[in-house]
Amino acid sequence: MGHRAKVLTAVLLGALAGCQRATDPVARGREYFHAFGCVRCHAIGAAGAHYGPDLSYIGFRKTAAWLDLWLGNPHAWKGHTVMPNLHLPESVRKDLVAFLAEQKGEAFARDGKPWEVPALAKDPVKRGETIFLHAGCTGCHGIAGVGGNPNNNVVGGEIPSLRGVRDRYNAEELVEKIRLGSIPGAANPRQPAPMVRMPEWGKVLLPAEMKALASYLVTLDPVQGKGKKGSAEDF
Ligand code: HEC
Ligand code: HEC
Structure with a gap:
């Protein structure tokens, strides 16, 4: 192939790849x-x-x-x-x-869902914990629900910790909270609305999965003392 043909081929291939990408x-x-x-x-x-x-x-x-x-x-x-x-x-x-x-x-x-394994079938708490990790509840509520993640324009400035959440809701109420999600109110109505909401998990998770999550959440003891943060080792 001559030099011009090579250049032309390169240009064409480049353009084609460029287009597709x-x-x-x-x-x-x-x-x-x-x-x-x-x-x-x-x-x-x-x-x-x-x-x-x-x-x-x-x-x-x-x-x-x-x-x-x-x-x-x-x-x-x-x-x-x-x-x-x-x-x-x-x-x-x-x-x-x-x-x-x-x-x-x-x-x-x-x-395949990582929580659909035989070892977890009879252990709703462990199954709930596995869903908590892989659905990414950790991304907002922290490892084991310890909290510490910011949100803009909310009272306290943070996405709530889920430690001790059983003191605020029973298992049925937790399932409903997870299913429907919720939009945090703006601390200051003149500022931009909070960017992070509690998602409506009922759109992607099955009732049995949300029930397993609630079984796990009620096991989370309140954290005594301030400043307890999760390590990045077990997301
Ligand atoms: C060295 C490890 C590391 C690398 C590399 C890294 N991340 Fe992350 N990423 C994290 C950790 C840890 C968090 C959780 C942060 C926190 O809560 O403080 C995170 C959080 C996130 C989140 C938010 C998750 C959520 O649930 O809200 C997204 C999205 C993300 N990373 C995307 C990326 C993308 C895309 C790349 C590559 C361009 C990347 N990350 C590279 C460690 C990493
Ligand atoms: C994208 C961020 C985000 C993710 C992911 C997320 N949440 Fe939330 N969650 C929130 C926010 C924000 C609130 C507070 C909502 C409000 O103030 O109305 C909340 C509130 C809650 C509450 C009520 C807490 C209270 O004290 O009132 C529960 C329970 C809960 N989430 C469970 C979960 C579970 C279980 C998962 C995973 C299936 C999950 N969340 C994933 C953002 C998130």
């Missing part, structure tokens, strides 16, 4: 999720690690606006988070947001 931000986002090492800390379905929250339901529980803010700089939202600021170029960030926004549990439909 340009039209599918989700596919690009999936590639970046691997290329930028997100999988070293996060799982989607059966693949990845659990150093950070499981992201199989991330597109269900968090909005694209929040994801964009978080990936822009995690420390701007949560000062002491161990998730590093990866200084992502804007185009990469947008594609990652498009990919993450698509993650609404389909990976579990494909790979």
